[in-house]
Structure formats: structure tokens, C-alpha cells
Amino acid sequence: MLEKLAALKQSFDADLAEARSGQQLSLLRDRYLGRKGGRLTLLMKGLKSVAVADRKEVGRSLNQFKARIETAMETARQRIESESIRQESARVTLDLTLPGKRRALGHLHPLTRVRRDIEEIFYSIGYSVADGPEIETTYYNFEALNIPQDHPARDQGDTFYLSESLLLRTHTSPVQIRTMERMRPPLRIICPGTVYRRDTPDATHSPVFQQVEGLAVDEHLTFRDFKGTMEYFLKAFYSEGTRVRFRPSYFGFTEPSAEVDISCTFCSGDGCRVCKRTGWIEVLGAGMVDPEVFRHVGIDSERYTGFAFGVGIERFAMIKYGVDNIQHFYQNDLRFLRQF
Ligand code: PHE
Numbered sequence: 343m344l345e346k347l348a349a350l351k352q353s354f355d356a357d358l359a360e361a362r363s364g365q366q367l368s369l370l371r372d373r374y375l376g377r378k379g380g381r382l383t384l385l386m387k388g389l390k391s392v393a394v395a396d397r398k399e400v401g402r403s404l405n406q407f408k409a410r411i412e413t414a415m416e417t418a419r420q421r422i423e424s425e426s427i428r429q430e431s432a433r434v435t436l437d438l439t440l441p442g443k444r445r446a447l448g449h450l451h452p453l454t455r456v457r458r459d460i461e462e463i464f465y466s467i468g469y470s471v472a473d474g475p476e477i478e479t480t481y482y483n484f485e486a487l488n489i490p491q492d493h494p495a496r497d498q499g500d501t502f503y504l505s506e507s508l509l510l511r512t513h514t515s516p517v518q519i520r521t522m523e524r525m526r527p528p529l530r531i532i533c534p535g536t537v538y539r540r541d542t543p544d545a546t547h548s549p550v551f552q553q554v555e556g557l558a559v560d561e562h563l564t565f566r567d568f569k570g571t572m573e574y575f576l577k578a579f580y581s582e583g584t585r586v587r588f589r590p591s592y593f594g595f596t597e598p599s600a601e602v603d604i605s606c607t608f609c610s611g612d613g614c615r616v617c618k619r620t621g622w623i624e625v626l627g628a629g630m631v632d633p634e635v636f637r638h639v640g641i642d643s644e645r646y647t648g649f650a651f652g653v654g655i656e657r658f659a660m661i662k663y664g665v666d667n668i669q670h671f672y673q674n675d676l677r678f679l680r681q682f
Contacts, residue, residue, distance in 0.1 A: 343388065343389075343392050344400060347403055350374075350385065350407070354411060354414075357373070358370065358415075361422070362422065363422060364422060364423075367415060367418060367422065371411075371415060382407065382408060382411065386408075389404065446680075449682065450682075451679065452665075452671065452682045453552060453655055453671055455659075455682065456655050456662065459579060460532070460534070460554050460575075460653065460655070460658070461532065464532045464556065464575070466578075467530075467571070469530040469532050469558075470530070470531055470532075471532055471534065472517055472532070474511075474514070474516055474533060474535065476511055476536055476537075477504065477509070477511070478508070478510070478511040479509075480496075480506075480508075480509060482511075482516035482519050482520060483509055483513075483515075486516070486519040486635065487515050487516070487518075487519065487594055487595040487635060488594040488595050488635055489594040489595070490594065493594065495512060499540055500512070500539060500540050501538075502549075510537075511535075511537055512537055512538060512539050513553060513555070513652060514533050514537060514554065515555055515595060515650070515652065517531075517535070518533075518557045518595075518631075518650060519635070521533070521557065522557075522559065522639040523639050527559040527560055527646050527648070528560040528561075529557060529560070530560075532556045533555045533556075533557075534553070534554045535552065535554075536550060536551070537550075537551060537552065538550055539551075543669060545669070546668055548656065548669070551654060551655070551668070552654070552655040552656065553653060553654055553655065554653040554655060555650065555651070555653075556628075556651045556652075556653070557631070557650045559646055560647070560648065561645060561646060562647070563646075563649060565598075565630060565649075567649065568629075568630060569588065572588075572628060572651065573586045579658065580661075581607075583605075583610070584604050584605055585605040585611065586602060586603070586604055586605075587602070587603045587604075587622065588602055588603075589601045589603065593629055595631065595632050595634075595635045595650065596628065596630055596631060596649075596650055598629055598630060599628070600628050600629055601624055602625055602626045603623060604622070604623055605621060606620075606623050607623065607661055608664065609621065623661060625653070626651055626652060626653045626654070627652050628649065628650060628651030628652065629651075630647065630649050631648035631649060631650055636648075656668050656671055659671065663682070
């Protein structure tokens, strides 16, 4: 009996060494421990025929072997399991040292960014945002702004008319009028928005573009306040080192009017191709509110003064980011947009 057991142990060890899967293990279990025909089970059944004197000893050996089979099978099960995990991960060739894939996150369009930057600067000095319609009447777009009937801006060739008296606003200045009709001074507002002009698209023109209009009305506002505000704004937007200059100009709704230039952001004023060797770049139109405009909205021009300015968002973005063609902003070529 003990010899048979020794042989059985040997063949079990050999069989176990060959088991490669959970399925083979359970076959192995059947082969040795199966209730009917298991090789160890059969030996145990034969215990009856062992001499009584030896029976206890042999029985213990059989039981020990049975316990050994159980633990050996459990160990083998764990080995097979971790082996299969190892093989699986080798198969998918997961290289944890590879650099990660960067997923592109969306971000703001450069024009939105510039608009928000401008808004932030004016929020910080007490301005709030006003809004108005893009379809305007000739009254708000021209008359109330003191732009006379025969002014070229009113020409069919420059303005999109929807009817005799309705048009797509050519600037955000009508929002000045609408705001002053609604609210009494002191006023400090900016109005960002889309405007329309019958321009043929080229590197610097687009029939649809965006402006930010600004307006301040209060007692004792002077040309100095106007200049100081423009300087503060332009330095905050471009850079602290930016120099600002005012040139006389003409707008129906401001008097005096100015065109405002900054020192060229590309050559710092030395003269380059962008500033046409002048060292200066024109950035906005502005001026002190014409008393005639106040008359239209019923504000006493003896008591109140004000200033207004108009910024082209595309123009600001082109100067700030060195973009040489306004059309880039509308074509939404990802190679362009990703640079911002
Ligand atoms: N509305 C003018 C334009 O579109 C800009 C401007 C605004 C000028 C306010 C002076 C004051 O050209």
C-alpha cells in the first residue's frame, strides 16, 4: 500500500507540473480525488484490506497526501492565474513609459478673447456693458449721431439697407444713443457688438466685423479724462511701455474728435513695414461727445460733458497677435486657431 502511495505521489507531482490551466487542474482533481475512480479515493477504499496493525499509520499517510494535494492544487491555481494575467498584459503590449496622448482642449476664439480682455479692463475702472440691436433705424445709426443726410457713410454703397429707414448698423455708436435715452448721467458704458459695412473682403476689410463702443458722461468730464482713460486702456491692453498719441480727426458725434495711435508694437516706434516706417499704428477713433448728440437725447450739455470711443476688435487682435489678414479670423482653419 505504501509503495502504491509513493508511486501515486510521484505521478501526481509530474501531472501537476504539467497543468497549465484551470481546466487541466480540475481534471487533475478528478483524476486523484474523484468520488468514483479517483486514484487516491481508490487507495483509501483499499484501506480496509490493510492489516489492522498498519491501518492507522497508512491511513495517516493517505490523509496527509490528500491534504498535500489540496494545497498543491491551490498554489498551482494561483500560479496559473497570475501567469495568465502576465501573458495577457504582454499580449496587449502596454508600455507604461510611453508619453501620454495630449487631447486637444477647445479654447476661446482669439476675437472672443480680445473682446473679453477689453471688457475686463473697462470693468476694472467702473464701466458696465450695454447692448443694442444689430438692425437699426437710420435715426439711431445716423441722425441722432449728427451724421448728416449727405454724409458718404449713408451711401447705399457703404451701408446695408433693409428698407428706406432700416439698416444693419454700421457701428456700435447707436447704442450710445439708446443708452442715454434710457439712463441719466453719470454713465460709463461699453458696448461690444457686430457691425456691417458694404466692404469687399480683403486683408483688412470684412463686411461683418466687431466693435466695442465706449461712452462716459458726467459733470466736469474733460479732454484730460478722455486722454487719461485712453492711455490707461491702451497700456493695459497692449503693454505698459506703449506710447499713445492723439491726432485731430472728424466724427459727426464728437467734437473735438481724435484718431488715436499707439507706438508700433512690432518695432517699438523705430519704424518698420507694419507701421509703414512711421513708428505709429492707428488703433481707434474717439472724441468729446458733441452737444448736438446730447440735444437729441435730452441731456443738458451745459451741465454734462462726455467722451466716446470706438474700437475695432479684429484690428486690436491683428495688432496684438501679429495677424496680417483679417480673413484668418473667419476661416476657422485649426492651424490658425491652435496658435492662440
Ligand atoms: N463709430 C465710429 C466708427 O465706427 C468710431 C467712433 C466711436 C468714433 C465713438 C468716435 C467716437 O468709425
